[in-house]
Amino acid sequence: MKLMPTLQIKNICKSFGGVRAVNRCSFELVDKKITALIGPNGAGKTTLFNVVNGFIPADEGKIFFREEDVTDFTVWQRSRLGMSRTFQLSRLFKNLTIKENLILALRQDDDLFWRAFLKRGEGSELNKKIVEGMGFVGLKKNPETSVKDLSYGEQKLFDLTRALLNPHSLLLLDEPVSGVNPVLREKLKEIMRHLKEKGETVLLIEHDIDFVRSVADWIVVMDQGRVLKEGLPEKIFKDPEVLEVYLGPTE
Ligand SMILES: Nc1ncnc2c1ncn2[C@@H]1O[C@H](COP(=O)(O)OP(=O)(O)OP(=O)(O)O)[C@@H](O)[C@H]1O
Ligand SMILES: [Mg+2]
Incomplete structure (x- = not known):
C-alpha cells in the first residue's frame, strides 16, 4: 500500500517583480519523517514556506495537504487543518508574557482557550499544557516572563514551543538553530529526535549541515527556486552538484 504524503508541492512559482524566487518547485513530504530543505541564501526556501502555509499566494502551482487541495486556503484555514510553523525572524508579541503568547497560539475554537479566558487560566488544563510544552523543549522560565526579556536562544525555544502547542499534523520549522550557541x-538536536520518536512530520529549513545530517531522514536541495536534488543525507552530502552549489565550483 502506498503511503499518503502529508504535503505535496506541485509546480509552485512565485516572483517578486523581476525576481523569480520560486520557479516550478515540486516535491512531496513523507509522513512521520523529518525532511530538511537546504540550499544557498536566496534559493527560495522561505518563500516556498510562505506559500505552503498560505502567508503569500503562489503565482502558479498547487499545494495539497493530506490530499486536500489547500492552494486557495488562508493561513488560518491551513492552521486549522494542522499546519504549524515557526518563523525565521520570530514574530512574537514581545510585550506579552510567555503564557499570554502561548494562549494566543492555541486555536481560538479550542476549549482550553475559552476555559483559560474565562477562568484566567489559573490552575487550568491550559497551564498544564503550557508547562508541558515548555518542559518538552527545556525552556526553564516562569510563564509570566515578558517575551522581550528572553534571550535570543530562549526566544527560539519559545517560538518552537508555540508551534508545538498549536494542534498540528505538520511542523514547518524555518532555521531553528540559526544564531544559537x-x-x-x-539541545535542539535532542528535541528533534524526540519529535521523530513521537512520529511528527517535519519540514525543516536549516543551513547548519551538521545539524541537518544528524536529524533529517530525507533532504531536498533547492537552488534558484527549484529542486536541484533530493535523497538520503549520506547520498546528498556526497553529491558533486550539491557540493558545488554550497562550496562553489571545484577544479
Ligand atoms: N517580499 C519580497 N520582495 C522582493 N523579493 C523577495 C521577497 N521575498 C524574497 N524575495 C527574494 O526572493 C529570493 C528568495 O528569497 P528567500 O527568502 O525565499 O530565500 P531563502 O532560500 O530563504 O534564503 P536564506 O537562506 O538566506 O534565508 C531572494 O532573491 C529574495 O531577495
Ligand atoms: Mg530563508
Missing part, C-alpha cells in the same frame, strides 16, 4: 544546538 553550540549547547543549545545540541
Whole structure:
C-alpha cells in the first residue's frame, strides 16, 4: 500500500517583480519523517514556506495537504487543518508574557482557550499544557516572563514551543538553530529526535549541515527556486552538484 504524503508541492512559482524566487518547485513530504530543505541564501526556501502555509499566494502551482487541495486556503484555514510553523525572524508579541503568547497560539475554537479566558487560566488544563510544552523543549522560565526579556536562544525555544502547542499534523520549522550557541544546538538536536520518536512530520529549513545530517531522514536541495536534488543525507552530502552549489565550483 502506498503511503499518503502529508504535503505535496506541485509546480509552485512565485516572483517578486523581476525576481523569480520560486520557479516550478515540486516535491512531496513523507509522513512521520523529518525532511530538511537546504540550499544557498536566496534559493527560495522561505518563500516556498510562505506559500505552503498560505502567508503569500503562489503565482502558479498547487499545494495539497493530506490530499486536500489547500492552494486557495488562508493561513488560518491551513492552521486549522494542522499546519504549524515557526518563523525565521520570530514574530512574537514581545510585550506579552510567555503564557499570554502561548494562549494566543492555541486555536481560538479550542476549549482550553475559552476555559483559560474565562477562568484566567489559573490552575487550568491550559497551564498544564503550557508547562508541558515548555518542559518538552527545556525552556526553564516562569510563564509570566515578558517575551522581550528572553534571550535570543530562549526566544527560539519559545517560538518552537508555540508551534508545538498549536494542534498540528505538520511542523514547518524555518532555521531553528540559526544564531544559537553550540549547547543549545545540541539541545535542539535532542528535541528533534524526540519529535521523530513521537512520529511528527517535519519540514525543516536549516543551513547548519551538521545539524541537518544528524536529524533529517530525507533532504531536498533547492537552488534558484527549484529542486536541484533530493535523497538520503549520506547520498546528498556526497553529491558533486550539491557540493558545488554550497562550496562553489571545484577544479
Ligand atoms: N517580499 C519580497 N520582495 C522582493 N523579493 C523577495 C521577497 N521575498 C524574497 N524575495 C527574494 O526572493 C529570493 C528568495 O528569497 P528567500 O527568502 O525565499 O530565500 P531563502 O532560500 O530563504 O534564503 P536564506 O537562506 O538566506 O534565508 C531572494 O532573491 C529574495 O531577495
Ligand atoms: Mg530563508
